Amino acid sequence: MTKKLKILLLNCIVLFSVTSCFDDLDDDIVYATTVEINDFVWKAMNAVYLYKPEIPDLVDDRFTTSVEYNEYLNDYASPETLFESLKYLPDTIDRFSRIYSNYNELQDILDGVSLSNGIEYNLYYVPGSDSEIFGAITLVLNNSMASDLGLVRGQIFRAVNGENLNNSNYLELLTTNDFTLNFADYDTNGTDETADDTVTLNANSVSLSKVTYTENPIHKTEVLEVNGTSIGYLMYNAFNSEYNSELNDAFAEFSAAGVTELVLDLRYNGGGSVQTAAYLGSMVTGQFTGSIYSKLFYNENLSSNDVDFLFTNSISGGGSINSLNLSRVYVLTTNRRTASASELVINSLSPYIDVIVIGENTVGKTQASQTVYDSPGLFTTEGINLGHTYAMQPLIANSTNVNDELVPTEGLTPDIDLSESPSNLGILGDINEPLLAEAIQNITAADRSFGKANKATKLKEVKQIVAPLEQDMFID
Known part of the structure; x- marks a missing residue:
């Protein structure tokens, strides 16, 4: 609220x-009518939308009379349909702008508060099938229902509520607030090929319910001593400015331990605060204070807001930054979850230090959004229209690095291509976990030439719905 x-x-x-x-x-x-809410949607998008020049219906002289404008607004039965009609190439470019009927729920999401049962997972087609599906738990959130029940990364499930997952039912079964996971055993049959793998139900199951949950994005930190090298490992799952101090504390731990190499695990980090991303870049480095980290630019209406984010030695209101002064960092990525502010970090650090990306191609998004309210100032609730609770989270700015380079819409290509496998997910932060092990091998090897690390054939993944703001980067 x-x-x-x-x-x-x-x-x-x-x-x-x-x-x-x-x-x-x-x-x-x-209480506002639909037409009045539509009026808010159009006027706000006309004022702030990043891609306004590409949308004919948003040009300033689109309507010659108020009658024509009102007829246009009346053509849309809901604010949602009007909003969707104003998005630029929603299948390829603007896959991210959203409208919300309740801004209180939106604010909870931005604050890291959501309904969660504590697990994240990947879905795959059962080998040899184009319709049968199984899942692999990839992340168990700390202090969640799932962690309390003893669930762990790498567990396989084949059914929900006793029904085998398939193309027709998986969305319905997995999007309810309460369900029972029926677990299975995954057998590679001793080969690297996936064609002969099997997934067999066992007798184990667990019931989960979604409850209100606030995630601490600093999921795990480790200091690993390998062959005389101190390697810091940080799994960081969201750029949440409410946890800037905790993030800085993690780097104090690394500094005190004499860390000289860093593995930044962003494989499940869909983004968040632009400013927090700049703080993270400053923690990794420290030798570029005052230099441009990234640039943020708006549409012509808001061009006066264009701003450069700088490397800094302090957090606003939070004291001095703990910096490692590194000249190289390893970043772990996945193709569905490493997005926006995570990609900004990779893109913004690359002109200054070596950034070695291990994992999969990233999502391809560095546009930023900001919550827009039906108020005189648009970005504040001061004077808000109490007749409705609609708000929007449209793309309003884009981000480049110091060299004016954007993250391509097809994402960033890894230096070492390596996908997670449900047969060997490993323990996060353990030196034998495949992606971390690849980074350690590269750190300690005399020959650091990049190659394609994937040896086994990949399983076919099932497309999953992207949760609201899961891949968002926003302006505080």
Whole structure:
């Protein structure tokens, strides 16, 4: 809930009573019509949308009379349909702008609060089938229901609620708030080829429910001593500015341990705060304070907001940054989850230090969004229209590195191509986990020439729905 509305409700409770407060609110609020909300959508997109020049319906002189404008707004039965019609190439370029009917829920997502059962997973087709599906747990969130139940990365499930997963039912079964996972055994039959692999149900199962959960994005830190080299490992899952101090503390730990190499695990990091991404770059380095880290630019209406993010030695309101002064960093990636601010870090550090990417091609997104409200200032709740709770999270800016290079829409190509395999996911932070092991091998090897590390054939992955803001980069 926004601060303004929290204060309003609190004052009502203190001065009157809960019942009379809501009576008064109901009396004062004039609820907005669909056309009035559509008016907010169009005017806001006209003002802030990054790709406004590419959308004919958003040009300033699109309508010659107010009658023509109102007829246009009336053509759309909902704010959602109007909003979707204004997105630029939504299948390829703007896959990320979203509209929300309740800005309180949106703010919770931005703050890292969501409904979660504590697991993330990949889905694959069963070898030899184009319709049968199984899943592999890739991440168990700390202090979650799943961790309390003892679930671990690498567990395989073949069915949900006793039904084998397939093309027709997996979305319905896995998107409910409560379900039971039926586990299975994965057998490679002793070969690197996946064609002869089998997935067989066993007798184990667990019931999970989604509950309100706030994730600490610093999932795991390790200091690994390998052949006389101190290697820092950080699994970082979201650029959440609420945890800037905790992120800085992790680098204090690395500095105190004498870390000279760093593996930054962003394989499940879909993005977040632009400013936090700049802080992370400054923690990795330290020798470029005051230099341009990244550039953010807006459409012509907001061009006065264009800004350069700099390498810095301090966190605003949070003290000095703990820097490692490294000239090289290893970054672990995956093709569905490494996005936006994670890609910004790779792209922005690359002109300054060696960035060795191990994993898969990234998503391909460095556009930034910001929450837009129906208020005079658009980016603030001050004076917000209480007649509805719609808000938008449209792309409003794009980001380049110091050399004006964008992350390509097809994503960043890894230096070492290596995919996670459900038959050998390993333990995150363990020296034998395949992606981390590849980084360690490269760090300690005399010959660091890059090659294609994938040896086995890949399983065919099942497309999954991207959760709201899962791949977002936003402006605080």
